[in-house]
Amino acid sequence: MNAPPSRGAQGPLKGLRVVEFLGIGPGPQAAMMLADLGAEVLRITRKGGNGWPNPVNDRGRAEIEIDIRSKAGRLQCLEALDRADVLIEGFRPGVMERLGLGPDDIAPRNPRLVYARMTGWGQEGPLARTAGHDINYIALSGALAAMGRPGEPAAIPLNLVGDFGGGSMLLVTGILAALFERATSGKGQVVDAAILDGVTTMMSFFDGLTTTGQLSLDRTDNLLGGAAPYYRTYLCCDGREMSVGALEPPFFAELIARLDLPEFADGQTPERWPALEAALTARFAEHDQAHWIRLFEGSDACVAPVLTLAEAKVHQHFCARETYVEGDSLMQAAPSPRFSRTPGAARSDAGEDGAAMIARWRES
Incomplete structure (x- = not known):
């Protein structure tokens, strides 16, 4: 990754070791963010990948393909986790336990491991084992009902509110909080990050204002939802x-x-x-x-x-702040937030393959 010299290749999380079990959505986003900030990330992938190859979101990892359903694959995973600080997985509840890679399997070998679990509904509850996607989580949370114009179907805010706002951002928050606590206790713990919980946390601002009568989430008079004419978008004569x-x-x-x-x-x-x-x-x-x-x-x-993503990448403000950096012939978002002494870097890979990374961890 050809990042500007001002964005160093170290980052405040230098030395942190993360094992990511391949998934989709918020798990990979969280792993990318940790890698951007200096963590060493080993992705355990499977044959065929996850069906969503992403040259931006997949940056910053070393990868190794492992059949985690096999005994040999399980042992290989355990070997990697023996020296890791963080595990990220996004399977349905119970899957890692059935594979012999659950928290109770790992803790005796590595009691300092922060075991970060990313799901839509959480590890328990009536919906915990059912399928769902971003749109379902924000629908059930009350967020989706407030989005859009009266009399029209709800406006879908991409996957920003659920997967990445309520999901990856809260997952990273949980990981960093658990690492901070570990510095005192010496022990890791399980982080149960559910998209539904995260969106609920994000909705607390609106919940508080509706309780005091300062804001309505009814689309007919929602000040922040497009009902107020001074808080919405307007068409120009060219259709922009x-x-x-x-x-x-x-x-x-x-x-x-x-x-x-x-x-x-x-x-x-x-x-x-x-x-x-x-x-x-x-x-x-x-x-x-x-x-x-x-x-x-x-x-x-x-x-x-209202700009397209391509237009945003060349806007003067983004250019001045170097919000996007070039790498692998792509302009992609630079790490955020920014740090005065230990800037991160958007790396295209970790500079070694997964097997080499495991071997290096073992020898340390």
């Missing part, structure tokens, strides 16, 4: 979109001034929403996106263009 997020009065005043709509100075009051929406819809449709980018550039009106 602009996002408007002028929530606070000073920002709203700037929006109205830039659009030359002084008659809507009081437009944030709910009874004015229908008229304001009609006015904003008509005004944005008068010009193309490029016009509105120029008009709002550098302003505090909280207006930004």
Whole structure:
């Protein structure tokens, strides 16, 4: 990976050893994040992979193909785990136990191991052993019901809210918390990270505001869900979109001034929403996106263009911050967050194959 010199190849997690059992979605994302921050990640894969080869998400690993259902494969996994700090697995509850690789099998051999389990529904509960995907988890959590326009099907936010927001981000949080506790106790523990639980944690902000009456999650008057005309997107005459997020009065005043709509100075009051929406819809449709980018550039009106991913990668702000780095002929996201002394690096691989990594761990 050809990362800029300012992004070193070490990272704050240098020396951390992670064994990842191949899965899909949030598990691989979490392993990538740990690798970006300096951890050594060994991925135990299987013949044929996971069916979702991903040149960005799969970066930073050494890989070894093992038949984990065989006795020899199980022993090979145990050997790797003897020297590991973290295990990441995303199978349904009970699968690792049936393979002889569950927490109770590993703990006697490596009591310091942090055993991180990533599932949709959690390790127990009525739905624990049933199949599900991101859309199901955010639906059951109450998050999906708040997304979209009244009278229309819910807006699907890719897999950002469930798999990666409630899943991988909370999984990494759990891993780092368990490692911090281990520094005192000397012992590892099981991290039960469920996407459903993570989304519930993320929804706590909205839950709190609805309890106090400051926010409604009903799509007809959800301030943050598109009901408010000053917090939504608008079509331009070229079919592109602009996002408007002028929530606070000073920002709203700037929006109205830039659009030359002084008659809507009081437009944030709910009874004015229908008229304001009609006015904003008509005004944005008068010009193309490029016009509105120029008009709002550098302003505090909280207006930004809706860009494609390809356009975002070459936007001046991302370029200035080196948010994307080049590697393997791809522009891909650089590690985040950033650190002043120990920056990570988006590595294409760990520089050695899986068998060599296991051998090196064994000798250490």
